[in-house]
Amino acid sequence: MKNLVLLLLLVFTLSCNSGKEQLLGETEWQKQMNADFKDASKSPLKKKDLKQFKSLDFFKYDSIYRVEARLKRTPNSQWFKMKTTTDEESDERIFGVLSFQLKGKNHQLNVYQGKELMTTEGFEDYLFLPFLDDTNGETSYAGGRYVDLSIPESDTIIIDFNEAYNPYCAYNEKYSCPIVPRENYVPVKIEAGLKNYVKPEEK
Template sequence: MKHLLTVLLCIATMSCAQEKTPIAGDTEFQRKINAEYKDATKSPLKNKDRKDFKGLDFFKFDSTFVVKASLERTPDSKWFKMQTTTSRVSDERIYGVLTFELKGQTHQLNIYQGKDLMSTEGFEDYLFLPFLDNTNGESTYGGGRYIDMKIPNANTVEIDFNRAYNPYCAYNEKYSCPIVPRENYLDIEVRAGVKKFHD
């Protein structure tokens, strides 16, 4: 009887070995992306990689990689075909130019707006910040990383490089990922965000 009560208590409280492992991550962003990648309905990971997935490898959060940037909008910029890792192209335009200080230097990055997403529910104000830096191919994915942003009301925005993530094609070649334009290269090491994936 005592054994039966123990079993029932274990089932009721989910405290047995079947208990779900807490989602790994030091920040809300890290826990959110780890939860998505563990979820078979959302994950870009191959089945073999998701099976034993515990969490992505991140740089330790570093507040020096959270910067304020001025935004110079470019409303007359032309739409162009952004190349991807497949034959697909993406209709994009430069929404504006971000200027900011990082590691004692002034940097500029173009921030992009996708034509298709402008008419997609929930993504009407989505902006795309792809970038390359001197960690690519070593501690981070060779093709660069992305940061998701939204159209701001003001002419300043916060860029949090701790939220930089890899394109889906870093995990699975079936995806078609925009190729980071060369003009979005930062001549520094951005040791923040998601590291290279080791499958």
């Protein structure tokens, strides 16, 4: 009798899960990215690509790409127009300079703050970290990638390149995406985060 009950529970569980597709991903961030891309109300994918979408391509999670950086704030930096992939421009300023070690070398990246987002509810502490590296045009998007950060209370901040993502224009040219400044180039291969997007019919 006990075995029969266990069998019935197993069948019930399998039948409940069979209609619910499991989200793919090695980490919670990867699973959330896939969930957002599957959601037609959030996804940047074109309709024809969304129909065939199963998962984004990620580099394998690697803790060496999660680094602690020293933040040197630049409170007197001037606002400038950051160019995008369209005619639009966004008002940005260099919030500070991030210094960190990766693969035995010292690196620096500028981290940016947007004028409009400063007054947008929920984004008051948002910092934008666009970067280029030696995977661009090979295994990652040619135009570089982004990492989202928040203003820290101290002068240190964690950069997790495992959460580096592509601009939306990598999936759909209708989007206007900030162009990564050339000075934000890291001369190493950052094999973490999202890989280059390959359309289903091109795989």
